[in-house]
Amino acid sequence: MTFCNTGATLQSWENSILGFENHTNYLNRQNPYFGATIGPVANRLYQPNGILLHGGKEGWSWKKWNKSSPAAAENSNVTKFELRDTHITAHVTYTLTKSPDKKTSQLEIEYSANSNELGKSMPISMTNHSYFCLDKDGAEGEGHVTVDDHELWLCNDHVIEHKDGLQSEPPTGELVRCEALLKAGAGESRDTFSSLGRFSDLSSLGGTSISLNGTVLDHTFAVDNDRLSRDAKLDTRDDPLVSVAILSRGKTRLTVKTTEPCFQVYTGDYNNVELLPGESRDFGRRSGVAIECSRPTNAWNVPGWQPWVDLGQGEYGAKIIYVLERE
Structure with missing residues (x-):
């Protein structure tokens, strides 16, 4: 597991995420946020003068974070990052733990942030923007590898609705079923999903399983259809961790758990990174899938969602856990 100070970025992990070899390329504007810490506002913020994506040009993925490696417990590795921005001080802690047989690797990411102007309202929402391509790392000889041979399970098929069904238009505040999933054959018998079928807990989780072969996704899914309007809170770290997605290829599975109320799934259909200096490969469309x-x-x-992101209420906190298993 390696990191880059630019964006407190997860650069590599178990041959399963996309990343640059040359650290300077994380500042290249072709970088589609590989492994970055996104903030101060993740995803899209709709403003009168346009859409601000992932914090815009001054977003935290483009800034240098201070890194430290405190003492870790046995069989774990802890790396911490701090950013003192103009109005906010933010922290990210990565904790890696491996099973004795090395077949399971768990990476916990904990976020916290405080306003430098006590009580002043301002938006906050942080996430990790790793692109996963299991046991391929985005490269395989000549040509581009894609995630089309991956299978995906999602805990819910309801997404945040956008006006007129367009990502260019702001959310309406409602949840609707994701038509892209339905058109892709979601809800088929799980017997057709050979890799996912080997995940012993899947049958008890419910949800929707699909093949990523040709499936185009760039949607914000709800973990729970009622939670967004039921219990908005700024610090979710004490909430139960929920398995929200399982990505599978062959004998490798990635389980994504979080305390957060939503997660974005993006199949990288607009990614196109040319061969940059110091790199051994480029990255084409669909070379990885992001689960944010x-x-x-x-x-x-x-209205009603602002308490989830108002840093004027106190300390912001969240957790994400990736569990990588190989048979």
Whole structure:
């Protein structure tokens, strides 16, 4: 597991995420946020003068974080990052734990943030933007590898609705079933999903399983259809961890758990990174899938959702856990 100070970025982990070899390329604007810490506002913030994506040009993925490696417990590795921005001080802690047989690797990411101007309202929503491509790392000889041979399970098929069904328009504050999933054959018998079928707990989780072969996703899914309107809170770290997605390829499975109320799934269909200096490969479309756990899209501007992201209430906190298993 390696990191880059730019964006407190997760650069590599178990040959399963996309990343650059040359650290300077994380500042290249072709970088589609590989492994970055996104903030101060993840996803899209709809403003009168346009959409601010992942904090815009001044977003935290483009800034240098201070890194430290405190003492870790046995069989774990802890790396911490701190960013003192103009109005906010933010922290990210990565904790890696491996099973004795090395077949299971768990990476916990904990976020916290405080306003430097006590009591002043401002939006906050942080996430990790790793692109996963299991046991391929985005490269395989000549040509581009894609995630089309991956299978995906999601805990819910309801997404945040956007006006006129367009991502260019702001959310309405409602949840609807994701038509892209339905068109892709979601809800088929799990017997057709050979890799996912080997995940012993899947049958008890419910949800929706699909093949990523040709499936195009760029949607914000709700963990729970009622939670967004039921118990908005700024610090979710004490909430139960919920398995929200399982990505599978062959004998490798990635389980994504979080305390957050939402998660964005993006199949990288607009990624196109040319061969940059110091790199051994480029990255084409669909070379990885991002699963970004965070607060609801545009919560700052949606009545009833603002308490999820208002840093004027106190300390912000969240947790994401990735569990990588190999048979």
